[in-house]
Amino acid sequence: MTPAVELRGVSVHFGRTVALHGLDLAVAPGETLALLGPSGSGKSTALKAVAGFLRPTSGRVLLAGRDVTDTPPNRRxxxxxxxxxxxxxxxxxxxxxAFGLRARRMPRRAVAERVEEVLDLVGMAGFRDRYPRQLSGGQQQRVAIARALAIRPPVLLLDEPLSALDAALREEMVAELLRLRSELPDTAIVHVTHDQGEALALADRIAVMRDARLVEVGPTESLYHRPAEAFTASFLGASNLLPVEVVDADTVRLGDVRLAASSGGLPPGEAVALGVRPHRVGVREFTGHGLAARLVAVQWRGTGFRLDLDLELGHRLRAEVPAVEGLAVGSRVEVSIPDGCPLVRVA
Structure with a gap:
């Protein structure tokens, strides 16, 4: 199948500043791909290269197999x-x-019909005669999406579309975008975000970016549960990264402690990191049968507690637990790490 969007070795330089380096990426028709990363990672630059707002310093941009690297945005x-x-x-x-439709000189009747169709699609049919200043942030974002969809684009580009909304509106718009995805099964979507929750909720695949480069790309669930790179594990799910050594196919060593973990074919003696999600860390009063640690800090997070721990083996660990009865800051506690945590490469 010909990709709806393809970037081949796309780099963008501003003088000596590298905003994007050698990006190879493809998005299939009907697929939602999230470009995820911190500020300055190159994700918005990649989107602007696809849209035509930036011309790559090198590399090519293709839409449905057609090279559009030199095509202006309004013709893409x-x-x-x-x-x-x-x-x-x-x-x-x-x-x-209607703006984009009128720019394409569509007949007036066809414009009116399409406007009503997309306003109904985004739940804004009753607001057609209002001005933007008379709408909430979420309503304005729905109108912006309707305008983008009015021309029936094969590709929809979303550049941090929810970052200006408050938490409640953001949750509402995530649900709205999920509904739109089911209504537009043939539309490829490229969604730029720094919010891992948005990426996990909306994307079929996630491309993790850092320092103008692609770190890792893969299906959403496998990237979350089995990341290959340390940065992916820490950024997507805030994993603790514990330096370990491969013992054999099913065992790693953390200091003098052996833990069960699939080595993925890595040779014995290989230095890697064990990615441990905070919610999977167990913490209890010290009994002498687990990893010893000192409880450094406790934060109440509404749905539970975040704990900062210093392992006596010399590493900092974060845990998320539902309750802290019997645990006091400064006390010696016992930590358990579940089997099956992924091993990730470290730079």
Whole structure:
């Protein structure tokens, strides 16, 4: 199948600054790919290269197999939604949504029908005569999505579309985007975000980026449960990374303690890190049968408690537990690490 979007060795330089380095990536028709990473990782630069807002310093951009590297944005036929909404303040909702259709000189009746169709799709049919200033942030974002979808784009580009919303609205819009995905089974979506929750909820695959480079890409669930790179494990799920040594196919050594973990074919003696999610760490009063640690700090997080621990083997560990009865800051405690935690490569 020909990818809906393909980047071949795309790099973007601003003078001596490398904003994107040699990115190879493809998105299939109907697939949602999240570009995930911290600020400055290159994810928005990659999106702008696809949209045509930036021309690559090197490499090529293809849409449905057609090289569009030198094609201007208005001739690429893409839908683009940005975090600032970018609605025209002097135009009513219906006119904002109709803007791209009128630019394509569609017949008036066809424009009106399509505007009603996409406003209904995003739940904004009753707001067609309002101005953007009369809408909430979530409503404005729905209008921006409707405008992007009005031209029936084969590819929808979302650049941090929910970052300007408060937590409640963001949850609401995640649900809305999930519904839209089911309504648009043939539309490829590239979603730029620094929020791992958004990426996990919305994406079929996630591409993790750091320092202008692609770190790792894979199906969402496998990338979360079995990351290959230390940065992926720490950024996607906030894993503790414990330096360990491979003993055999099913065992690693943390200091003098042996733990069960699949080596994935790594040779004995290989230095790797064990990725341990905070919610999988067990903490109890010290009995002498587990890993000894000192409880350094406790934070209540509403649904549970976050604990910072110093292992006596010399490593810091974070845990998330539902209760802390019998555990006091400064006390010696016992830590358990479950079997089957992934091993990841360290730089």
């Amino acid at each position: 036929g893409l839908g683009v939604v940005v975090q600032s909404y970018a609605l025209f303040p002097h135009l009513k909702v219906a006119d904002n949504v």
